[in-house]
Amino acid sequence: MPSAHRRYGKWTPGGLIAAGEKIGPSAAAFFQAVIAARPHPEQGFRTCLGILSLTRSYDNARVDAACRRGILIKARFVASIRSILKNGLDRAFLDETSNDQPLRHRNIRGQGYFH
Numbered sequence: 001m002p003s004a005h006r007r008y009g010k011w012t013p014g015g016l017i018a019a020g021e022k023i024g025p026s027a028a029a030f031f032q033a034v035i036a037a038r039p040h041p042e043q044g045f046r047t048c049l050g051i052l053s054l055t056r057s058y059d060n061a062r063v064d065a066a067c068r069r070g071i072l073i074k075a076r077f078v079a080s081i082r083s084i085l086k087n088g089l090d091r092a093f094l095d096e097t098s099n100d101q102p103l104r105h106r107n108i109r110g111q112g113y114f115h
Contacts, residue, residue: 026064070084
């Protein structure tokens with residue numbers, strides 16, 4: 001194996017996901033999604049290693065939040081996560097409560113009306 005490829009021989013999908021768990025649960029889920037999205041798991045290793053390298057510039061909580069946002073928008077590249085961090089979108093409020101509460105209005109009949 002060429003010397004430039006030998007360092008990738010040490011990594012396994014399980015090892016990368018375990019390294020992602022040290023960052024946070026969203027990072028581990030992002031790593032799983034990246035590895036699963038590629039035809040061969042090894043093709044996702046560079047993306048995962050790129051996310052790990054982002055922890056040198058940003059703290060683990062921000063990288064984990066960026067991975068959470070990346071999962072929501074179905075981003076699968078390091079450039080996307082880097083852009084989220086650079087623009088501070090990991091800190092932005094995500095309106096997740098709109099799906100939890102049904103819309104209440106006097107003109108909305110609801111499911112009981114039709115039974």
